[in-house]
Amino acid sequence: MRFFKETQRFDQWWLHLLNLIVLGISVFSTYKAFATKNLDTPERNILILTFITVLIVLGVVYSIRLTTQIDEKGIHFRFFPFQINYKVILWTDMDKCYTKTYSPIKEFGGWGYRGIGRKKKAYNIRGNKGIQIALKTGNMLLIGTQRPKEAQQTINRYLKEDERI
Structure with a gap:
């Protein structure tokens, strides 16, 4: 994909x-x-x-809408109406990126935009599956998803391409 x-x-x-x-x-x-x-x-x-x-x-x-896009440039996400423009995390800025199951209440205190001002942030709307991104700066970001398998397939495609460079 x-x-x-x-x-x-x-x-x-x-x-x-x-x-x-x-x-x-x-x-x-x-x-x-x-x-x-x-x-x-x-x-x-x-x-x-x-x-x-x-x-x-x-x-x-x-x-409120959480929109996530994954392409050759990186991962784009927007938490509308709080973010008007997409934020982009480039593949080159990531240390690790993978999908995972997590506990929204235990790890982040619920759903929405969590972790303001912290090194570990989350954008999630529902469920307990997300795209975990470890940045080279040491910060962590989790973006919720309802389609973890498809997201992981796309992530694998671009992470493998980056390793060949």
């Missing part, structure tokens, strides 16, 4: 259920606030502000 591309989103069933419950409570509370005859109550304003905040947070959660 010459090229690998994968896009992941937060689309787990339990997350949809949780978001639906939160949105339902927020919609019901806001509706009740508008249905009352006293229009200037501070509670009503707080509920409206809470409803708007819930909508914004849900909009951000559902816009």
